Amino acid sequence: MEALSVDTIPAGKEWQYEPKWDGFRCIAFRDGKRIELQSKSSQSLTRYFPELVAALEKIKATRFVLDGEIAVPDGNGFSFDALLQRIHPAASRVKRLAQETPANFVVFDFLAAEDGGSLLSTIFSERRALLEKFAAKYFGKKDRIRLSPSTPALSKARKWLSQTGATLDGIIAKRRDLAYRSGERDGMQKIKNYRSADCVIGGFRYGASSKFVGSLLLGLYSSDGLLHHVGFTSSIARAERPALTKKLEKLIEPPGFTGAAPGGPSRWNRGKENTWKPLKPKLVVEVCYDHVTAHRFRHGTKLLRWRPDKVPGQCTMDQLDQQQSNLLRLLK
Numbered sequence: 001m002e003a004l005s006v007d008t009i010p011a012g013k014e015w016q017y018e019p020k021w022d023g024f025r026c027i028a029f030r031d032g033k034r035i036e037l038q039s040k041s042s043q044s045l046t047r048y049f050p051e052l053v054a055a056l057e058k059i060k061a062t063r064f065v066l067d068g069e070i071a072v073p074d075g076n077g078f079s080f081d082a083l084l085q086r087i088h089p090a091a092s093r094v095k096r097l098a099q100e101t102p103a104n105f106v107v108f109d110f111l112a113a114e115d116g117g118s119l120l121s122t123i124f125s126e127r128r129a130l131l132e133k134f135a136a137k138y139f140g141k142k143d144r145i146r147l148s149p150s151t152p153a154l155s156k157a158r159k160w161l162s163q164t165g166a167t168l169d170g171i172i173a174k175r176r177d178l179a180y181r182s183g184e185r186d187g188m189q190k191i192k193n194y195r196s197a198d199c200v201i202g203g204f205r206y207g208a209s210s211k212f213v214g215s216l217l218l219g220l221y222s223s224d225g226l227l228h229h230v231g232f233t234s235s236i237a238r239a240e241r242p243a244l245t246k247k248l249e250k251l252i253e254p255p256g257f258t259g260a261a262p263g264g265p266s267r268w269n270r271g272k273e274n275t276w277k278p279l280k281p282k283l284v285v286e287v288c289y290d291h292v293t294a295h296r297f298r299h300g301t302k303l304l305r306w307r308p309d310k311v312p313g314q315c316t317m318d319q320l321d322q323q324q325s326n327l328l329r330l331l332k
Contacts, residue, residue, distance in 0.1 A: 001067075001109075003172060004185035005195075005319060009157050010173050016124065017157035018150045020170035020190055021106050022078045023071030024309040028105060030056055030064050031116075037070075041311035045070065048086050051098045052105050055144035064134070065112035068148065072103045077168075080305055087308055108148040108172075110134060111180060124187070125176040152176075161191060185318075194288050196304060197319040200312040201283040202227055203256040203276045204248050212241040213248055217276055218287065218301065219257055220317045226259030228317070231297030233287050254278045281312045292320045 009017070025040040035056050037045040046053060049070060071078040072086070082101045088094055110131035112118055119127050128150060135147040151157065161171045170192035178187040199218035207214030215234040219227040236244065255261075256278025287301035295317060 001181055001188050002183060002185045003188045003190040005197075006189045006191055007195075009154065009161065009171060009191050010189055011154050013152070014175055014177050015154075015173050016128070016150055016152050016176050017154070017160070018108055018148050018172045018174065019160050019168045020172045020192070021069040021071045021148070022080050022169040023069040023083055023103075023106070026068055026070045026105065027111070028052075028056060028064075028066045028068065028107075030059070030062065032062050033057075039309050041309065041314065043309075043311075047091075048088070048094055049098065049103055049105075050095065051102045052144055055105070058143070059138045059145070061114045061134070061138055063112070063114055063116040064110075066105075066107045066131075067109035067111055068105050068107035070103050070105055072101050084306065084308065102144065104144050104146055106146050106148045107131065107135065107139075108150070109180070120180045120182070123177050123179055124174050127180070161193065195290070196286050196288050198284055198286050198307055198310055198315045199230065200227060200281045200315045201248075201279055201285060202229060202281060203262065203278045205232075205276045206245075207241075211245070213245045215300075216285065216303070217256075217262055218285075218297070219281070220295075220315055220319065221313060222259060222317050227257050227281055227312075228259035228295070229257045229262050230295060230317075230320070231287075231289070231301055233285070233301045233303045235300075235303045248277070248279060251279045251282055252277050253280045256281075284308070284310045284312055284315060295320055 024045065026045060027038045029036040029038065035046065035053050037049060037052060039045050052070065070083070072082040074082060083103065086097050086101070086103065110119055110127045113130065119130065132147065139145050139147055157171050160168060170190055173189045173191065175187040181187050199220060201216050202219035203217040204213050205215045205217070206212065213236065215232045217229055218231050218233060220230050221227055262276050284307040286304045286307050288304050289297045289301040290299055292298065
């Protein structure tokens with residue numbers, strides 16, 4: 001299931017609330033001795049988290065499917081930077097990091113029960129009840145596999161939201177009366193204390209009088225599959241620019257954007273070209289923004305983090321549509 005980004009926590013008896021953990025969304029499959037960890041983009045995460053495979057092997061049930069979040073503990077919260085480091089091609093480094101920065105798997109949904117029967121058509125309130133029984137039976141208090149808290153109380157959800165930025169990434173609200181709707185957003189909403197969007201890097205510009213990247217050009221896919229330029233971010237640490245430039249230059253390939261593209265010569269600086277380099281749509285970043293106008297970020301955005309766990313095709317324009325509709329409701 002996907003989550004729709006909204007500005008306020010929805011209220012009503014049909015809603016249940018959970019913390020939003022700062023990690024990689026993951027589906028854990030077990031069928032006998034076989035265990036597979038799968039990312040939101042259907043990529044295998046199994047080799048990167050051997051400590052979670054070992055923890056899942058300790059569960060006495062031998063058939064189940066769990067939906068949750070992989071997160072690396074750091075003090076009273078979680079470190080997304082440490083989590084990014086875990087995705088490494090070298091087996092020796094993966095083994096070392098599994099010991100130095102072990103991850104937790106925070107479970108919040110139950111997709112297949114011990115008998116292997118699918119729970120996808122079961123409404124969430126019933127799935128949650130079954131998950132709590134499963135967790136009470138098989139999860140240890142100090143294990144790497146943890147049950148995410150959940151509550152129907154709006155007051156508690158608001159308290160959780162007040163803790164975001166310190167220990168949480170936001171709040172998730174789920175419809176208690178709906179089945180598991182893979183790929184859809186109507187049954188699950190996410191609320192953060194800031195507005196963010198996952199964007200494809202469709203191109204970049206070099207810095208003024210510089211051989212290093214100055215800004216990343218951001219894109220989102222429309223319903224017809226075209227990648228449209230929606231803005232830029234230049235909040236790149238100076239020390240990271242040389243290595244990032246080399247990485248981007250290897251991906252240079254037209255057209256970059258297949259829909260609305262960045263402009264050419266600048267109207268404000270006659271004689272100075274505002275050129276950009278098109279990239280293969282391979283890289284995804286999460287950016288923080290303030291306002292959206294005509295499906296574009298009105299101002300420059302802040303780069304929050306890289307998202308190797310997401311495929312570019314998941315970065316769609318509807319992330320901005322919801323924010324616009326929320327603002328329009330204020331005028332009614």
